Amino acid sequence: MLALSKVLRRTQRLQFGACSAVYSQLEGRSFFTLESPSTVYNDKCEAAPRFQDISSMMMSKRALSSNAGTKSDQEDDLEDGFSELENAKETSSSSSDDDSEDDETKLSADEEEEELDLIETDDGIKTVQKKPSELFNTIVSAAGLSIGSALDKYVEEGNEINRFEVSKAILQLRKRRMYGRALQMSEWLEANKKMEMKDRDYASRLDLIVKTRGLEKGEAYMDKIPKSFRGEVIYRTFLANSVAACNVKKSEVVFNRMKDLGLPLSGFTCDQMLLLYKRVDKKKIADVLLLMEKENVKPSLLTYKILIDVKGSSNDINGMEQIVETMREEGVEPDFYTQAITARHYVGAGLKEKAEKVLKEMEGGSLEANRGAFKDLLSLYATLGREDEVTRIWKICEAKPRFEESLAAIHAFGKLNKVKEAEEIFEKIVKMDRRQSSNTYSVLLRVYVDHKMLSKGKALVKRMDENGCRIEATTWDALIKLYVEAGEVEKAESLLREASKQSHTKPMMTSFMYLMDEYSRRGDVHNAEKIFQRMREVGYTSRLRQFQGLLQAYLNAKAPAYGMRERMKADNIFPNKSMAALLSQGDPFKKTAISEILD
Incomplete structure (x- = not known):
């Protein structure tokens, strides 16, 4: 762990030199007061040492601070535009930016799903089965608002409801993102006393409430959970959802509250904070690593993935390679996905030979034996423009294609401008997919979008x-x-208005940004502001990317952007160098050489 924090501090793109100077201050202070408001955590507990950031240490405050400082000039081009957890899980698109968002998705989602989707029997044995259960089929086939009635009928017909069947059904509903149905089932089970609630049941319910109704409803539900069950799994579930919503204040309050309650500091909790600061303030990543070092929390595979992605997205290839080297030295071998992240950043940096070397490592001695890597191999070879490699790998899959591989192949051939080949694979997969999943259509639709085939898109x-x-x-x-x-x-x-009315889904943030960017290009301030407001209404917290698009609309309209700095500050958004330059251009009170002479 010490080696890892040293690697972070000595690499050039993210300047963490201050950390070692102030870290010793942690040793001499053991108690402090939480300054952030917490409205729903009523448990009384002796204050305990907690994590603090560099800026708050300098001011002798003993809590995670949500007031991020402005980024240094060396970080000016680090983009804060990762997609949010709820929406980015869906799919990846054809651009390298979309691939980055897909990386963020997997980093965010993998551990969270593992935390909540374990199937348990009453004797504690955990197992996973892919075949849909009868209980799951009952819920899926029920009309949207009559799941309770369908479950009543299921029981009347003599079917047994036990923990194993319930866990299996909820897992399968989660995998299909049917969170509303899973929540209705959970509420019915408790109301009908069909299952004794445990901490994981409450955590699962909390997660489903947040996913379907938002963080505020989740907080209200947390307050109703019996105190005896309000332990680590509850708090880390809410923390993960706060991080997913990119809500810095709430995430930091929950993190500090966990410390106050004496809950163990786990790798999962620290990884959530790393994910948060990866999005909003990369300078604070060093603080989390120092805390992990102090508390002897061992880095997980996810920890290394996050750090590799941070360095790669900052175009600090040397730093990324040092993280990979440290990872190996600590005895943690990279999995296929870690290698894929590394290769993708090599591609982004124009280091094609290094990227191809990593891809060959992913293939291993026998490509057929490493089938788990096929999806990423298809995507990355397509990004490199290697039609021969994409065709070679697809031929191995083609005899007995898996669903995810087929989607990846459609995407890959689309990148290579082989629309006909993508359509042929689509027709095969439609025959395989008896449920006629919208995901299958969405991937081909994305190919049509990338090639501006409007008529084909409409027909699809x-x-x-x-x-x-x-x-x-x-x-x-x-x-x-x-x-x-x-x-x-x-x-x-x-279409965006129509999508916003749907109860079963929420439009992706990118859907709003397509329109905002177009209005910004046109200098249409009125409509850009309207889209900005709509994003807030559906629950997307403001991020730097949104303000960039909005400010560009003012600049293109040659209109003064009154109060833009104050609006950003109110949302706890701090400009990087490129955003600061835009703010300077849009400042209506900016002094010029001529104006100073006239004054």
């Missing part, structure tokens, strides 16, 4: 409707982008 969506596919967030996202790029912005906005 019509076919989806005829086959009874429910339009999910990814499909709405692709459609909105399709119409924006075709110049039909009014139609794209009407």
Whole structure:
């Protein structure tokens, strides 16, 4: 761990030199007061040492601070535009930016799903089965608002409901993102006293409430959980959801509260804070690592993945390589996905030979034996423009293709401008997919979007409707982008309004940004502000990317951006160098040489 924090401090893109100077201050102070407001945590507990950031240490405050300092000039181009956890899980698109968002998704989602999706029997044995359960089939086939009635009938027919079947059904509902149905099932079970509630049951319910109703409803539910069950699993579940929502204040309050309550500091908890600061303030990553070092929390595979991705996205390839080297020295071997992150950043830095070397390592001695790597191999070889390699790997899959591999192949051939090949794979996968999943259509639709094939895109969506596919967030996202790029912005906005009305899904943040960027390009301040406000209404907290788009609208309209700095500060958003330059351009009170002479 010591070696890892040293690597972070000595690499050039993220300047962490101050950490070693102030870290010793942690040793001499053991008690402090929580200064952030916490409205729902009523447990009384003796204050305990907790994590603090550099800026708060300098001011002798003993808590995680949500007031991030402005980024240094060396970090000016670090983009804060990772997609949010809830929406980015859906799919990846064809651009390198979309691949980065897909990386963020996997980093965020993998551990969270593992935490909540374990199937338990009453004797504690955990297992996983892929075959859908009868209970799951009952819930899925029920009309949207009559799940309780369907479950009543299920019991009347003599079917048994036990913990194993319940856990299995909820797992399968989660995998299909049917959070609303899973929540209705959970509420029915408690109301009908069909299962004794344990801490994991409460945690699962909390997670489902946040996913379907938002953080505030989740907080209210937390306060109702019996105190005896309000332990680590409850708090870390809420922490993960606060991080997913990119809510810095709430995440830091929960983290500090866990310390106050004397709950153990786990790798999962620290990884959540790393994910948060990866998005909002990369300078604070060193603070988390120093805390892990002090508390003897061993870095997990996810910890290394996050750090590798941070360094790669900062274009600090030397730093990224040092993290990989440290990881190996600590006896942690990279998995396929870690290698894929590394390769993707090599591609982004133009180091194609290094990228291909990593891809060959992923293939190993026998490509057939490493089938878990196929999905990423198809995507990365396509990004490198290696049609021969994509074709070679797809030929191995083609005889008995897996669903995810087929989606990746459609995406890969689309990147290579092989639309016909992508369509052929799509037709094969539609025959495989008896449920007629909207995901299958969304991937091909994205190919049409990237090639501006509006008529084909419209025909595909019509076919989806005829086959009874429910339009999910990814499909709405692709459609909105399709119409924006075709110049039909009014139609794209009407689709966004329609998507926002759907109770089963929430539009992706990128769906709003397509429109905002187009309005910004046109200098249409009124509509850019309208989209900005709509994002807030559906629950997206403000981020630097949104303010960049909004400010650009003012600049292109040659209109003064009154109060923009204050608006950003109110949302706890601090500009990097490029944003500071835009703010300076849009400042209506900016002094010029001529204005100073006239004054």
